[in-house]
Structure formats: C-alpha cells, structure tokens
Amino acid sequence: MRTFTDSILFEDRSEIGHLIAVLEEWQEDHPDDSKEKRVQELISRLDRMSMEW
Helix, strand or coil: CEECCCCEECCCHHHHHHHHHHHHHHHHHCCCCCCHHHHHHHHHHHHHHHHHC
16 A cells, blocks of 8 residues: 555555455444544445445
8 A cells, every 4th residue: 555645545455455344343442433434434435446446
C-alpha cells in the first residue's frame, strides 16, 4: 500500500481485505463509539472497491 497526498493506492486486492478485517475487529471492540458510523461507511466503500478490483 502506498499513500499520496490525499489518496491510498492498494497494490494487491488482499490488502483491502486485511484492512476490512481490522476495521471489523475495531467495531467489535468499540460497539458504542461515536466513530462507528464512519467506520461502517469506510468498510462499505472498501468492500465496493474490492468487488470492482
């Protein structure tokens, strides 16, 4: 994974899956956190990216 000023370039589809797994684990550990909605939105976007790969 490489980062640029305002974007991230995934070099492999599996990187997206790993990131989704980490975010889902975070959700399980922090079910009542105020950032949960943003995290769920990010998971959804990453999932769509993975399907379009």
